[in-house]
Structures are given as structure tokens and as C-alpha cells.
Amino acid sequence: MTHSPGPPPIHLLPPAVRSAERLRGTLVPCGPGLRPVAWPEAPRVRAATLEQLCSPSLAAVLATAAWVWGARRALDRPVEVAGGRGGAAAERFDPGLRVRDLRFDAGELHQFGGLRVSTPARTVSDLLRLREDFGAPDRAACRLLLRLVPGGAAEVAASLARRPVPHRRRALERLGDV
Incomplete structure (x- = not known):
């Protein structure tokens, strides 16, 4: 299996750099984050902007997963995620996340970098x-x-x-x- 590189982790850049690059036009909004303008708004790029919001134990589901797959124009808030045990306490009480308790069978999740998506x-x-x-x-x-x-x-x-x-x-x- 070949692994294609994902977009660079924009959320790790200092805020001043992100702001300057946005003003220059090299970074554009994508969901809750930013993406390089040269990267198309594809599922792996959309997923990368969500990685900063939740732990790897959670998966994007429902409307959030639909947005990642390109079936929704905008990302609804709160971001809908799920995990078998419901995620960490901090994630459970994060107003930006709606954590659901869902079980997944083999093959029902797809991995994009550090984010799983239904x-x-x-x-x-x-x-x-x-x-x-x-x-x-x-x-x-x-x-x-x-x-x-x-x-x-x-x-x-x-x-x-x-x-x-x-x-x-x-x-x-x-x-x-x-």
C-alpha cells in the first residue's frame, strides 16, 4: 500500500505566521482551520483540518464525515465525532465537539493521516x-x-x-x- 503525503500541519505554525500567510493568500479557510491554496479541498485535506480538534481515538461521523467526503458545503458546528468509549473527559465537555457513543465494525472507518472518518x-x-x-x-x-x-x-x-x-x-x- 502506498502512502501519499498529507497536507502540512498548518495548525502547528505560530499564529502570526498563519495570519501573515493568510493575508498573502497562500493559506485559505477550510473548515475549522486553514489549508495551503495549492492543496485542493479534498477529503484528506479536510480531514487534516479536523485533526487539531480531537484525539486519534475518536472518528468523524454524521454531518462532519459527510463534509470530509465532500458531500456537504460547510462544516456544521459542533463537530460530530464518535468513539466506542466516548472519548476523553475533556473532549466530552468541549462545546466545539458533540461526542457520540457508536460502535464500528471492521471496514467502517477510513484513516486520513491522524483522523479516522466513517x-x-x-x-x-x-x-x-x-x-x-x-x-x-x-x-x-x-x-x-x-x-x-x-x-x-x-x-x-x-x-x-x-x-x-x-x-x-x-x-x-x-x-x-x-
Whole structure:
């Protein structure tokens, strides 16, 4: 497996340097951070801007994962993350993070540098199941994410049917409307 380099860790630069480079136009906003203008706003670059917010034990999920995959225009606040044990106490009480207790099966997380992100299939499943208010932005994100899932909606439906998960019926109904 080859490893392509990720973007430089902009958040480690001194604030004065970040500010000067932003004024020069070499750094541009990207989610909660900055990215070099020469780096396209791709999933690994978006993920790199989130690394500074949470520990490696957590994973970006739901709308945050959809943003990383390019299925949302803007990053919603708070940033949605999950971990099997819920993360550290400091992360649990960080107002910029919404920490969820979710379990992941093998293959449901993708690693971008120091950040884990739920896969497009898992992100669609979680959005369909766990969003109380499933509005137009979530429907659009699901449509875009389904393009990244081999087998598309049929694969997500089969995955939901294979195992007992909370709100499966709601997810299957919503999947039909996406």
C-alpha cells in the first residue's frame, strides 16, 4: 500500500505566521482551520483540518464525515465525532465537539493521516438512522455519498438489513426518499 503525503500541519505554525500567510493568500479557510491554496479541498485535506480538534481515538461521523467526503458545503458546528468509549473527559465537555457513543465494525472507518472518518456507506446509514430532523442538506449529502458506495442504495439497504441497529425502519423509509 502506498502512502501519499498529507497536507502540512498548518495548525502547528505560530499564529502570526498563519495570519501573515493568510493575508498573502497562500493559506485559505477550510473548515475549522486553514489549508495551503495549492492543496485542493479534498477529503484528506479536510480531514487534516479536523485533526487539531480531537484525539486519534475518536472518528468523524454524521454531518462532519459527510463534509470530509465532500458531500456537504460547510462544516456544521459542533463537530460530530464518535468513539466506542466516548472519548476523553475533556473532549466530552468541549462545546466545539458533540461526542457520540457508536460502535464500528471492521471496514467502517477510513484513516486520513491522524483522523479516522466513517466510510461513505456508514455515514449514509448513520445520517438515515440517527438524525432527528432529516432535512434537505442531509438528503443531498446522502445522495452524494451514495455515489461513493459500491452498490449504492442497495448496498446500504442490505447493510441495514443484515444487523440489528436502532432506527432501522426509519432509515429504510428515508433511503427510499433519497
